[in-house]
Amino acid sequence: MKILITSDSTCALSREEAKKIGLPILPLNVIVDGTEYHDGIDIDPDKLCKMMRNGSIIKTSTPTPYEIEEFFDRYLTDDVDHIIHFTISSKLSSMFDLFTNICKQKYGERVTIIDAYSVCYYMLTHVLTAKMMAEQGKSVEEIVSCMKNRIGTGSVSFIPETLTYLKNGGRISPAQCFFGNMLGLKPVINFEDGGLVKDSTTRNMKKTLSEVIDKFAKENLDPEVWELCVVVFDTDEKLVEFVKGKIEEKMPNFTYHVTHLSINVCAHTGPGTIGIGTTRKVGK
Numbered sequence: 001m002k003i004l005i006t007s008d009s010t011c012a013l014s015r016e017e018a019k020k021i022g023l024p025i026l027p028l029n030v031i032v033d034g035t036e037y038h039d040g041i042d043i044d045p046d047k048l049c050k051m052m053r054n055g056s057i058i059k060t061s062t063p064t065p066y067e068i069e070e071f072f073d074r075y076l077t078d079d080v081d082h083i084i085h086f087t088i089s090s091k092l093s094s095m096f097d098l099f100t101n102i103c104k105q106k107y108g109e110r111v112t113i114i115d116a117y118s119v120c121y122y123m124l125t126h127v128l129t130a131k132m133m134a135e136q137g138k139s140v141e142e143i144v145s146c147m148k149n150r151i152g153t154g155s156v157s158f159i160p161e162t163l164t165y166l167k168n169g170g171r172i173s174p175a176q177c178f179f180g181n182m183l184g185l186k187p188v189i190n191f192e193d194g195g196l197v198k199d200s201t202t203r204n205m206k207k208t209l210s211e212v213i214d215k216f217a218k219e220n221l222d223p224e225v226w227e228l229c230v231v232v233f234d235t236d237e238k239l240v241e242f243v244k245g246k247i248e249e250k251m252p253n254f255t256y257h258v259t260h261l262s263i264n265v266c267a268h269t270g271p272g273t274i275g276i277g278t279t280r281k282v283g284k
Contacts, residue, residue: 001081003134003143006071008095009039010088010116011124012231012262023131026071028088028095028264031059045260049234049271058168058267062095068102076110082140083107086116086127088264091195112140117151117194121229121259121279126150128282154279156191157212158231159205161272163187166198189269191277196268205239209276210246216278217250225284228256234271243276255281 006024007013018025027038030048033056037043052058063071076083085103090096096115103111114130116123126147133143160166166187167177180187185201188208202208216228228251230243240258247256261273 001139002079003082003084003138003140004075004080005084005086005127005131005134006075007086007116007123007127008088010119010262010264011086011127012120012260013124014044015040021131023127024071024075026063026068026085028262029061029063030263030267031061032056036061039263043263045233045263045266048263048266052165052266052271053234060093060264060267062093062098065098065102068099069106072103072107072111076107082110082112084112084114084130084134084140084143086114086123086130088119088123088262089117089194090115091117091193092119092268093264112144114144114147115151115194118154118156118191118279119265120231120262120275121257122154122156122191122277125279125282129280129284132283150280152194154226154277155216156275156277157199158189158191158196158269158273158275159186159202159208160189160269161186162270165268165270172198205274206242209239209243209274212276213243213246213250216276219278221254221278223251223253223255225280226254226278227281228254228276228278230256230258231261231273231275231277232258233261233266233269233273235274236272239274243274247276 008026009028027040030037032051087095087099099113130143163177163180166172184203187201188199189196190199
C-alpha cells in the first residue's frame with residue numbers, strides 16, 4: 001500500500017525544502033489589511049514581519065473547501081492508496097474539523113486527518129516521523145498509533161516582544177496591553193494542550209529564558225530521544241545567541257535547532273518573538 005504523508009504549512013518547512021524531500025504542503029492563508037496571501041507562495045515570515053512592523057492588521061484564515069479538495073485531488077492519484085494529512089492544532093484553528101468533514105464526505109477511508117496539536121518544528125518532527133514510517137512500509141494503523149503516543153509530548157514557551165498582538169487576538173484586554181507595554185512587561189506564553197496560554201509576564205527576557213532552559217535540564221530527558229528547538233520571528237540576534245549559549249552550557253549533550261515561526265503563529269505573537277521547547281527526535 002502506498003501511503004503519502006502531507007501537511008499544512010504550520011510545520012514551517014519552506015516550499016523548497018518540502019519539494020526536496022517530497023512532502024506536499026498545503027499553504028495556509030493570512031489576511032493583511034484585507035488582502036489574502038498564501039504562506040510560502042506570496043508571503044513569508046520576512047515579508048509578514050515588515051507588514052506587522054508597519055502597523056498592518058493581520059488575520060488568519062482557513063483554506064476554502066475548493067482549495068482543500070484541489071489539494072487532495074492533486075495528490076490522491078491512482079498510485080496513492082492513502083493520504084495521512086497533518087493540520088495545525090485544533091486549539092488554534094478550525095482546520096482539523098473542516099478537513100475531517102470535507103475528506104470524510106469526498107474521499108471516505110482514503111484520507112486520514114491528524115490533529116498535530118502543535119506548531120512549527122515541533123509539528124514537523126511528527127510529520128517527518130510519519131513520512132519515515134510510510135517509507136518503511138508501515139501501515140496506516142501503525143503510523144496513527146505512533147502519532148497518538150508522540151503528539152502532546154514535549155514543552156514549549158514563547159516570549160513575544162510586546163503585548164500588542166495578544167491584545168489584537170483577544171487574549172488580553174486593551175487596558176492590560178497598555179499598562180503592560182508601558183511598564184516594559186513581556187508575556188510568557190506556554191503551548192499547553194495544543195493551545196497558547198499566557199502564563200506570566202517578565203521584564204527580563206534573558207533571565208526568564210534561562211529559567212526555562214534550567215527547567216528542561218532538570219527533567220532528565222534522554223538526549224538520544226529528545227532535542228530542543230529555538231523558534232524566532234525577527235528576534236534580536238544577541239538574544240538568540242544568548243539562548244544558544246545557555247543550551248550548550250546547561251544541556252551540552254542535546255542537539256538543538258534554530259528555526260522560524262510559522263506565519264499563522266507569528267500573527268498571534270508578533271515580531272520579536274522567541275520560543276524554546278523540547279520535542280521528540282524524528283523517528284524516536
